[in-house]
Amino acid sequence: MDSVRNPGRASSPMLVAPIAALAALACALVVWPSLLVETSAADFILVSLILGGAAAWRTGQAVARGWGSFWHLVAYVILLAGAVRFCHFALFEDTLFSLQHFVMEFVLLMAVATLGFRFVRRRQMTAQYGWMFEADGRFAWRARAGDASAVPSD
Template sequence: MTAHDAARDPGRITSPMLIGPLVALVVLLAALFIWPHELIGASLGDFLLVTLFLGGGAAWLTGKAVARSWESYVHLVAYCALLACAVRFCHFALFQAMLFDLEPLVVEFVLLASIATLGFRAMRQRQMTVQYGWMYEREGHVAWRPRRPDGD
């Protein structure tokens, strides 16, 4: 596969849409170990409950819904920004956290956008391999590749 073919193949396992969220999650996890209180703006339990479980679950489902409706990735980013604001408001309303605190909002957005992107890719992989099964085959849980001829 040439570099030109790889650039036109968005389903590959090395796609920036797949590598980007994984790198963002690793960097975010490392930063949370170094500056936990500054970046989450709440207690660890509050962060895990509201941001990771509730917000992360909503982000995963949002990613799948955007992919299911064949909308573009730009829509997903906009929905994740709104979701991050909603999660920030839940922290404010339930746990008296700062409402307009930039660092936790950015952390929540990156985390939710990464989770939503993985949900988006999981649904898009299913769509591409089911609807275009004659053309694509699965390559893991979130990637697809052009179907290989039977002779290879």
């Protein structure tokens, strides 16, 4: 029961889901490239992966630094996915209103933003509540050993 209530655990859906989504997108890029790439692989790499990925990572970090909720991050990534789609349209003449590509951009950017969010949140939890939590990898934290007060019980 305690592992279900601990959002910082390494097996948290907030950490497993983005990694699984990135792995699925990487497989889709190899097996079915037209799902992600509309015009060319170079514009996808430049706009979606490099520019969009960096912006998503920084967005996740910014929301976490302000102690914002995960739902704030979702709203910002929806806007960011729209901006990335516009860049594809304006620079490479891709389709602006393509639901398929918008959803794929959103999944990609949301996965990267969530990892950025977790990276900062782990640092915050271990610094702010260092007496209660310790780092458990780059994206997770756990209750300090022997600290029964760290995880609430019923």
